[in-house]
Amino acid sequence: xxxxxxxxxxxxxxxxxxxxxxxxxxxxxxxxxxxxxxxxxxxxxxxxxxxxxxxxxxxxxxxxxxxxxxxxxxxxxxxxxxxxxxxxxxxxxxxxxxxxxxxxxxxxxxxxxxxxxxxxxxxxxxxxxxxxxxxxxxxxxxxxxxxxxxxxxxxxxxxxxxxxxxxxxxxxxxxxxxxxxxxxxxxxxxxxxxxxxxxxxxxxxxxxxxxxxxxxxxxxxxxxxxxxxxxxxxxxxxxxxxxxxxxxxxxxxxxxxxxxxxxxxxxxxxxxxxxxxxxxxxxxxxxxxxxxxxxxxxxxxxxxxxxxxxxxxxxxxxxxxxxxxxxxxxxxxxxxxxxxxxxxxxxxxxxxxxxxxxxxxxxxxxxxxxxxxxxxxxxxxxxxxxxxxxxx
Numbered sequence: 001x002x003x004x005x006x007x008x009x010x011x012x013x014x015x016x017x018x019x020x021x022x023x024x025x026x027x028x029x030x031x032x033x034x035x036x037x038x039x040x041x042x043x044x045x046x047x048x049x050x051x052x053x054x055x056x057x058x059x060x061x062x063x064x065x066x067x068x069x070x071x072x073x074x075x076x077x078x079x080x081x082x083x084x085x086x087x088x089x090x091x092x093x094x095x096x097x098x099x100x101x102x103x104x105x106x107x108x109x110x111x112x113x114x115x116x117x118x119x120x121x122x123x124x125x126x127x128x129x130x131x132x133x134x135x136x137x138x139x140x141x142x143x144x145x146x147x148x149x150x151x152x153x154x155x156x157x158x159x160x161x162x163x164x165x166x167x168x169x170x171x172x173x174x175x176x177x178x179x180x181x182x183x184x185x186x187x188x189x190x191x192x193x194x195x196x197x198x199x200x201x202x203x204x205x206x207x208x209x210x211x212x213x214x215x216x217x218x219x220x221x222x223x224x225x226x227x228x229x230x231x232x233x234x235x236x237x238x239x240x241x242x243x244x245x246x247x248x249x250x251x252x253x254x255x256x257x258x259x260x261x262x263x264x265x266x267x268x269x270x271x272x273x274x275x276x277x278x279x280x281x282x283x284x285x286x287x288x289x290x291x292x293x294x295x296x297x298x299x300x301x302x303x304x305x306x307x308x309x310x311x312x313x314x315x316x317x318x319x320x321x322x323x324x325x326x327x328x329x330x331x332x333x334x335x336x337x338x339x340x341x342x343x344x345x346x347x348x349x350x351x352x353x354x355x356x357x358x359x360x361x362x363x364x365x366x367x368x369x370x371x372x373x374x375x376x377x378x379x380x381x382x383x384x385x386x387x388x389x390x391x392x
Contacts, residue, residue: 021061021373024108024156024194025240026326031285033328033372038391040331040343040355046387047376048086052079053384054364055104061373062111065089065130069118070384071096071104078109078118078126080133083376086388090133096120099152102382106154106192112177117164121152125166127180137180141168145187149211154238154281158195158206161219165195165206171215171224172208184222192238192281198263200246205263207248209237214250216263228268232256238281242291247271249308253280253297258311274311277304281367282324290314290348298322298337298367303351317351324369335359335379339366341389360385 053070170188284293301322339360363381
């Protein structure tokens with residue numbers, strides 16, 4: 001009987017639930033959680049905190065298990081923690097360089113069908129057993145004309161139609177989810193954003209931000225079907241495209257700007273462009289017809305709301321500073337780059353914080369997106385400090 005109960009417990013812990021956060025930007029890949037009834041007024045000291053190693057990887061949470069990555073002593077380590085206590089359940093390490101000017105992994109683990117997929121700044125893609133951390137397969141994207149970026153590979157893996165797709169090469173590389181076999185590849189240099197799926201007329205396309213354009217790629221064979229020029233300073237396109245229907249919102253920092261595109265019949269058409277939201281790398285969120293995102297760059301940004309219809313500015317709050325956000329319980333949950341947590345009701349009229357206080361101290365640059373799972377909020381700093389706040 002104990003064996004049966006143990007198997008059932010494990011099955012439940014590795015089965016996606018509505019309040020889990022199994023991938024980059026959450027269950028629906030949009031930065032929005034369906035959780036309700038958050039007790040934000042009860043946030044006090046962290047429920048637990050731990051150092052997982054340097055880096056910018058956010059967390060993925062499935063049931064009781066939390067997955068993230070950190071760097072120390074020329075090694076990357078994938079860790080699995082008890083999401084409720086911070087207790088280490090397993091870890092998997094492998095040699096990896098520091099990562100350009102910033103130490104550690106930029107990508108976030110993806111948890112699907114009992115496997116954890118991780119991607120290093122050097123281009124190593126791992127598939128690990130979600131229960132034990134045992135390696136199932138490992139592949140490098142290097143070679144065959146594929147080149148790393150100045151600030152190293154950053155996009156998280158995206159799984160679709162049995163493939164693991166990586167933003168590497170000019171318009172992506174795909175591996176078989178089960179075996180790790182390479183299915184298709186493009187040479188060249190890609191971008192920093194995570195691949196995004198667009199479905200149209202029964203066909204799945206991957207949208208990939210390269211160095212100087214937005215690419216639409218057929219998931220099945222990797223064929224490039226459309227490209228929209230988007231040249232930015234320093235060749236940095238890092239915020240994810242936002243897809244709704246046949247429309248796509250894109251934004252880049254360094255004073256470039258944002259645009260709304262339409263994708264039909266393998267063709268991009270620009271509907272509007274302005275500079276009201278210039279996302280350096282923090283991905284914006286589309287919620288109830290409005291876009292919320294961090295405009296500017298680290299150290300001196302603003303939280304901004306704009307209309308999806310025409311890009312007009314609804315409000316701007318420069319007191320927030322640059323940061324990253326999620327939305328849950330009809331609230332914006334914002335972590336700025338200095339470790340301050342700011343929570344406010346979503347509104348098109350103004351940003352009026354309900355709470356605002358320092359949650360991460362002496363944690364380095366706080367560039368990692370906060371994550372909400374099962375009424376627990378996880379916040380991380382670049383030096384590896386990871387905290388858990390209880391919102392129930």
